[in-house]
Amino acid sequence: MNMESENTGSENLESEIFSCLRRTINAVEIYSSKLKDKTGLNASQLSCLLVLEKTGPLSLSKLSKHVYLSPSMITSIVDQLEKRDLVERTRKSADRRVILIELTEKGKEVAQTALPSFQEQLTNNLKHLKEEEKKTLFDNLNKLLSIIVSEVLIDSSLLGGENRLVEVESSVLKQEGDS
Secondary structure (H helix, E strand, O other): OHHHHHHHHHHHHHHHHHHHHHHHHHHHHHHHHHHHHHHHHHHHHHHHHHHHHOOOOOHHHHHHHHOOOOHHHHHHHHHHHHHHHOOEOOOOOOOOOOOOEEEOOOHHHHHOOOOOHHHHHHHHHHOOOOOOHHHHHHHHHHHHHHHHHHHOOOOOHHOOHHOOOOOHHHHHHHHHHHO
């Protein structure tokens, strides 16, 4: 095989990787759109409701960690959910700084009748993979994320200054730096 045909094959594979990534993003957007049509909530709002239904009241920071969104985004989402009477902020301790987010009765009804979140659907389907397949998928997705972060998202303003939203396994970054 000559060098030119190797490059063509590699370029085609790289295009296929991008195409697969684009189709994945589109699938998530389509599912999110269906959720919004059915519930009137976006995927992030619904994820928050479903987490609160499962865990009970949480602080903003703990809710942020459960749904993998920044604290500032969670604050905005909770504000929106509170306006719709789906959640409420309460102080449950002597420390007035501790504010918990909990579902209202209306929020419980919405959470119980809603479609599962995309995250929940994906997690349930991933359980059918062998552990080795999941590990390989995880490693490869982390490599892809490190490429995207290092090559595309260098300017943190593209992330709204929320660099902590994109966490790459340090082992992947080390491997990238070693090559």
